[in-house]
Amino acid sequence: MLTPDRIDSEASALTGAVRELARRTHFPVSFGGFVDGGNAHISAIHGSRTRSLDGLNVRVMRGLGGRVMAEIRPRATPDYGAARHITHDYDRHILGEGISTLLAVPVIVGGRVRGLLYGGAWASANVGEVVMKPAFQVADALATELRVRDEVERRLATLDGATAPASGALGPASPRAQGGAATPTEPHPSLPAAHREELRESYAELRTIAAAITDPDVRARLAHVEQRLAALSGDDDTAQLTSSVSLSPRETDVLACAAIGATNAQIAAQLSLREGTVKAYLSSAMAKLDASTRHAAVTKARRSGLLP
Incomplete structure (x- = not known):
């Protein structure tokens, strides 16, 4: 409805x-x-x-x-x-x-x-x-x-179903229970690995969609979903880091695609960029995160709450 x-x-x-x-x-x-x-x-x-x-x-x-x-x-x-x-x-x-x-x-x-x-x-x-x-x-x-609006609604429904806490699991004062974003030090709820990967793939897909959308209302909705996804997934056994690092939208787009295993050529095709441009964005993100490899950059970005 x-x-x-x-x-x-x-x-x-x-x-x-x-x-x-x-x-x-x-x-x-x-x-x-x-x-x-x-x-x-x-x-x-x-x-x-x-x-x-x-x-x-x-x-x-x-x-x-x-x-x-x-x-x-x-x-x-x-x-x-x-x-x-x-x-x-x-x-x-x-x-x-x-x-x-x-x-x-x-x-x-x-x-x-x-x-x-x-x-x-x-x-x-x-x-x-x-x-x-x-x-x-x-x-x-x-x-x-x-189609984008349909996808946003579908992703929101999936997200709400996959991450709904059990009764009493989160008190009424919890930001996540009220739909707010998690703070970097707040522990994530225990999510099955399959759900974590679904959230990460959803995030990368929505970043790719958002890159091609000019309508401000649709972009705002996508940004809201992306923020929720970034706050809801993570490695439960790794302490979250407080970070002052700020990635540009394109650096985030590229790193989100890299996080689910896309090659530079695949990222370039998905985001309508040149492969050399993708490498440049990855290098910039790695430098900001003080990471020597893309894998390390993804790990640090997730710990910092920049990626799900």
Whole structure:
């Protein structure tokens, strides 16, 4: 079940995508909505001249968008009113706005349509690749954002399930019991080795995802998860060290990937960096941590609470 914050966040992302579609394709009117229960509920509209599009709900196989949902591919028509390859259930909405040319693009996440983006023009015109390509890019960007949000929620659920303390294990005054980060000297709860490795892999994966995300809300959520992961895992038999070392975001990214065994070439591919740049970041992190090898750097970073 989506939380109110998640619903607001996704609504904001949809509004941004609809505006970006209009900006990049130059369609005078654009609109879109998320798919729920087989219907696409249009909730974001930009550039309309009337209120005809308000309340539009598109069902699978009905209208242009319904074909897109069923076929999981984009469709366009230069003359919506005369189009014979679609049903005309929504003529009141589309023709009421005066739209002739209509493009519908699916937002695909995990092989299914999570949303629809539309571009419309009042004059009849063929929709070519010059228009299609940026429309696809906008839909892909929204799909990526939704995937990241899904992954954050999944990781949070996994994290909460794997690290939930037994009744009475942590008193109410404990920072960890209240969701706060552990201090460097606070002992970690006993976690099975498999759970520790899952947390470390999750951390490295989220660092890799975060490196490619520009949305500030998504980055803030990722940073919150990363902080929790960094505080929750560690070697129980090793005393935590208090450290004043501060790694840069890229040094942390590279070291987090190295911590789960990635080679320089693999790290470079994951973070879209040159291999020489990866070596430079590793060397810098090792110098800050006073470590002679990457393994030693990872160990010191974990003891210092910089890595899970």
